[in-house]
Amino acid sequence: MSTALGIDVGGTKVALRLSSGFEATFAWPDSSTAQQDLALLGSHVRGLEFDAVGVAMPATMDGCGRVTAWPTRPSWTGLDLRAELLRMLAPATVRVADDGDLAAIAEADAAGCADVVYLGVGTGIGGGAVVGGRPCPGPSRGSCEVGHMIVERAGPRCDCGRSGCLQAIASGAATLRRAGVTFDELRDGWLAGDAGAVSAVRESCAALAAAAVSLGELLRPALTIVGGGFAAGLPGFVEAVAEHAAALGRPGHPPAPVRAATLGGLSSLHGALLLARAAD
Numbered sequence: 001m002s003t004a005l006g007i008d009v010g011g012t013k014v015a016l017r018l019s020s021g022f023e024a025t026f027a028w029p030d031s032s033t034a035q036q037d038l039a040l041l042g043s044h045v046r047g048l049e050f051d052a053v054g055v056a057m058p059a060t061m062d063g064c065g066r067v068t069a070w071p072t073r074p075s076w077t078g079l080d081l082r083a084e085l086l087r088m089l090a091p092a093t094v095r096v097a098d099d100g101d102l103a104a105i106a107e108a109d110a111a112g113c114a115d116v117v118y119l120g121v122g123t124g125i126g127g128g129a130v131v132g133g134r135p136c137p138g139p140s141r142g143s144c145e146v147g148h149m150i151v152e153r154a155g156p157r158c159d160c161g162r163s164g165c166l167q168a169i170a171s172g173a174a175t176l177r178r179a180g181v182t183f184d185e186l187r188d189g190w191l192a193g194d195a196g197a198v199s200a201v202r203e204s205c206a207a208l209a210a211a212a213v214s215l216g217e218l219l220r221p222a223l224t225i226v227g228g229g230f231a232a233g234l235p236g237f238v239e240a241v242a243e244h245a246a247a248l249g250r251p252g253h254p255p256a257p258v259r260a261a262t263l264g265g266l267s268s269l270h271g272a273l274l275l276a277r278a279a280d
Contacts, residue, residue, distance in 0.1 A: 005050035005092070006272030007041075008099065009057050011072035011123045014041060015269045018050060019277070034076040042088050053092050054275030055085060056099035056268040058126060060143075065096060071159035072123070095275050098143030101135045102271025103261075104128030107225045109274065110262040117221045117256070119146060119208055120228035120267060121237075125167040129219055136219065147171070151210045166211045170204035172230030178203065187234055202240060209244030213255045220256075227261025 004019040013027045026044055028037060059070035065082025085094050104118035108130040120126035127146025129136040136144060147167035148160055155164030156174070168174055172183070179186050179200035189197025212224045224245070226238045242258035249255050263270050 002051035003049060004273055004276035005045075005048065005053045005089075006269050006274075006276055007045075007053065007055045008266075008269040008272050009041075009055060009059075010099075011058060011070075014044070015266070016044060016048075017269055017273060018048060019273060022048065028073070032075070034073070034079045037073065037076070038084055038088065045089065050089075050092055050276075052276045053085070053089050053094045054102070054272040054277075055094065055096040056102045056272040056275075057081070057096055058099045058124065061096070069160075093276075095278070097271075097275055098126075098128070099268040099271070100126030100146060101128040101143050102275060103227065103263075103267035104130050104144070104225075104271075105135060106263060106267050106271035106274055107227065107261055108133070110270070111223060111225065111259075113223050115220070115222045116225055117146075117212060117215045117219060117223075118225045118227065118261070118267070119212060119241075120261075121170065121172060121204075121208065121226065121231040122228040122265070123173050123230070124171045126228065126268070129215065129221065131219055131221075146211060146215070149211050149214065151207050151214075166207055170207040170211075172228075175200050175204045175230070183230075183233065190234055190236075201234065201237065202244075205237065205240040206244045208241045209248060209258075212241070212245050212258065213248045216256050217253070222256060224256045224258045225261050226258060227264065227267045229265035232261070232264045 006017045008015040016024045059067045067076045067079045070076045103120050107118050108116040114133040116130045118128050125147030128144045148165045150164045151166050152164040156168045157163050158165035158168035190201050231237045238260040245255045245258050
């Protein structure tokens with residue numbers, strides 16, 4: 001039987017999982033070049049046995065597999081990632097896709113639902129949509145950039161250069177900046193009902209709800225799923241998004257139910273494995 005490898009490349013860390021059960025994670029150095037990052041990835045993959053690989057990437061890539069933008073790790077811009085991965089992982093079959101799209105596919109699969117909007121709240125905001133069991137808009141037309149929906153025209157500046165993007169307001173990094181605390185302090189304050197922590201978190205939840213309801217008006221999903229490591233780490237976070245979304249309903253058009261991700265913070269990794277199995 002062939003073995004698939006899923007690689008979830010994040011802005012701060014990387015997760016690996018083999019279909020045979022092996023799992024590992026490692027953190028990116030705070031300051032390093034793309035080639036140093038790739039060498040580190042290669043050192044963690046070396047010695048593993050696999051026939052097909054699926055890679056979940058947060059960076060923007062062109063149709064040829066070249067990185068065109070990745071604000072979190074700018075040294076990757078211009079990197080021919082597809083060629084580098086093919087060289088590193090040969091002779092395995094390799095497929096690369098957007099991490100938000102893959103997370104949406106994995107969550108739709110886990111929920112047994114063919115029409116899903118997924119919002120992944122981590123260091124940034126990822127996400128995707130599955131319509132009729134297929135990713136929308138589809139691989140040939142690029143990824144579903146949920147994090148760069150404009151939800152507040154006069155909002156804070158996003159790392160993409162625009163103002164008011166969902167990511168600039170509701171990502172884990174944005175929430176922590178607004179609260180002026182560490183994640184542990186935010187979680188403790190949120191659970192204790194501290195006014196500053198509650199205000200910072202609920203502002204993020206309100207922005208996520210606005211994005212979810214807006215997507216719902218376009219796509220009519222049966223389910224909105226909220227995941228990502230930041231969301232998973234704050235008990236009651238998804239429920240707060242659901243509360244805000246319900247308040248945005250209009251007569252005859254109630255928003256889709258909002259639920260927590262079945263796969264927690266591992267949605268993109270599971271999606272990468274599904275991609276690897278499709279490539280095999």
